[in-house]
Amino acid sequence: MMSADCLSNQRQQLSSSELLSCPECGLLQRRVALGRGQVAHCGRCGGELYGVPSGNLDRPLALASAALILFVLANCFPVLGLDVKGRHAEAALLEAALQLRTSGMSLIAGLVLFTTVVIPAMELSGVLYVLAPLKLGVRLPGQLTVYKLIHRLEPWGMIEVFLLGVMVALVKLAHMAVITPGWALWLLGAFVVLSAATSASLHPDEIWSRLADRPQADAGSGPLCRCHDCGWLAPEGDRGLCPRCGSELHRRKPDSIARSWALLIAAALLYIPANLLPVMVTTSLGGTQADTILSGVVYLWVSGSWPLALVVFFASVMVPMLKLVSLVLLLISVQRRWQWRALDRTRLYRITELVGRWSMVDIFVVTMLVALVQLRPLASVDAGPGAVAFGAVVVLTMLAAEAFDPRLIWDALQPSDATLSPEGGRAAMAAQFPHASPAPAGNGVRS
Numbered sequence: 530m531m532s533a534d535c536l537s538n539q540r541q542q543l544s545s546s547e548l549l550s551c552p553e554c555g556l557l558q559r560r561v562a563l564g565r566g567q568v569a570h571c572g573r574c575g576g577e578l579y580g581v582p583s584g585n586l587d588r589p590l591a592l593a594s595a596a597l598i599l600f601v602l603a604n605c606f607p608v609l610g611l612d613v614k615g616r617h618a619e620a621a622l623l624e625a626a627l628q629l630r631t632s633g634m635s636l637i638a639g640l641v642l643f644t645t646v647v648i649p650a651m652e653l654s655g656v657l658y659v660l661a662p663l664k665l666g667v668r669l670p671g672q673l674t675v676y677k678l679i680h681r682l683e684p685w686g687m688i689e690v691f692l693l694g695v696m697v698a699l700v701k702l703a704h705m706a707v708i709t710p711g712w713a714l715w716l717l718g719a720f721v722v723l724s725a726a727t728s729a730s731l732h733p734d735e736i737w738s739r740l741a742d743r744p745q746a747d748a749g750s751g752p753l754c755r756c757h758d759c760g761w762l763a764p765e766g767d768r769g770l771c772p773r774c775g776s777e778l779h780r781r782k783p784d785s786i787a788r789s790w791a792l793l794i795a796a797a798l799l800y801i802p803a804n805l806l807p808v809m810v811t812t813s814l815g816g817t818q819a820d821t822i823l824s825g826v827v828y829l830w831v832s833g834s835w836p837l838a839l840v841v842f843f844a845s846v847m848v849p850m851l852k853l854v855s856l857v858l859l860l861i862s863v864q865r866r867w868q869w870r871a872l873d874r875t876r877l878y879r880i881t882e883l884v885g886r887w888s889m890v891d892i893f894v895v896t897m898l899v900a901l902v903q904l905r906p907l908a909s910v911d912a913g914p915g916a917v918a919f920g921a922v923v924v925l926t927m928l929a930a931e932a933f934d935p936r937l938i939w940d941a942l943q944p945s946d947a948t949l950s951p952e953g954g955r956a957a958m959a960a961q962f963p964h965a966s967p968a969p970a971g972n973g974v975r976s
């Protein structure tokens with residue numbers, strides 16, 4: 530290994546914009562030029578780092594505008610229509626959330642409203658508020674704050690999960706009524722595609738740089754700190770604020786372990802009533818039937834829709850449990866500074882974070898059924914107390930995953946400062962992958 534002097538000399542030749550730190554393992558790396566369509570991945574943990582900046586904002590602007598128009602239209606039409614014995618009912622997205630409130634489930638109504646209406650609308654109007662003035666070369670107040678907010682809210686927009694919930698509701702209702710898919714269903718499907726394309730066409734680093742109105746200091750020679758919001762590398766102790774976006778700087782997420790444990794314990798306690806109490810109560814002429822999550826899965830299975838039964842079982846029963854178990858394992862492993870299979874533990878964290886939101890599917894199934902089946906005295910569906918506990922489990926496990934800092938996994942493998950120096954990073958990589966060729970000071974580039 531090179532001496533500390535050589536190391537700082539070498540780093541002084543690089544500016545902050547040429548360096549980056551992997552958000553998942555903390556390895557410091559030098560940016561490499563990418564070809565068209567290529568994406569840079571971390572040389573150590575394989576996490577995605579950055580793509581090729583397009584240099585033009587027309588594409589994301591056009592896609593975000595189109596997605597927003599589709600979203601507004603989707604809110605004007607029903608998602609599903611239902612006909613049974615001469616009675617007709619239909620429900621639009623907003624109505625569905627409000628119907629839950631009418632049946633006394635304000636908490637769940639709020640959660641559904643937030644994840645399917647408020648966040649998607651805020652995200653897209655936020656993108657337009659940030660990009661349109663940038664394109665025109667003008668500045669509007671609060672653009673930087675809005676862009677930060679978009680990043681933080683991204684995992685909470687759940688239209689694609691809602692659509693899966695609508696599919697399950699459709700299958701559940703098909704035996705008792707004639708179900709007609711409404712216009713909103715197709716519009717929301719197109720919205721999901723366009724909004725994914727908008728995210729893919731945005732190059733966050735490019736936008737952060739355009740938005741920054743402060744001078745972006747050089748990396749210097751001291752230890753570096755990665756901004757949690759914009760990813761900029763700033764010298765530690767620079768009055769604690771990111772020179773690019775102004776967010777508070779922390780070497781690791783503050784109180785990561787304590788916050789994750791607290792959220793996780795609360796989620797584990799609520800997991801019990803979430804599975805034991807009914808999430809849905811159906812009242813019909815034949816009597817009243819209360820359904821838990823598991824009995825809902827059994828119903829789908831015996832009615833012949835086994836693929837959907839498997840999807841719901843996986844999303845609603847397995848995913849929350851696996852999330853709880855994986856996060857407990859990750860937390861114990863970083864607290865005990867295990868060196869065992871750091872790469873696999875990082876992958877486990879990545880999957881945990883990715884699949885968590887799909888557990889919301891059962892909440893959306895209940896939402897659609899409550900909205901459509903209010904055909905008293907023939908039949909009516911209401912949400913049960915289990916739905917509140919289940920919704921809380923999903924939210925708490927998502928927050929726990931967000932609070933956990935995966936870089937803590939790698940901190941146990943090397944002296945804490947080594948992560949923040951190019952040479953230390955390379956040495957750590959050689960130790961982790963003894964048979965790999967010495968890493969170039971850069972990234973694994975994959976197309």
Ligand SMILES: [Zn+2]
Nearest residue numbers: 551554571574
């Ligand atoms: Zn990494």
Ligand SMILES: [Zn+2]
Nearest residue numbers: 756759771774
């Ligand atoms: Zn920043």
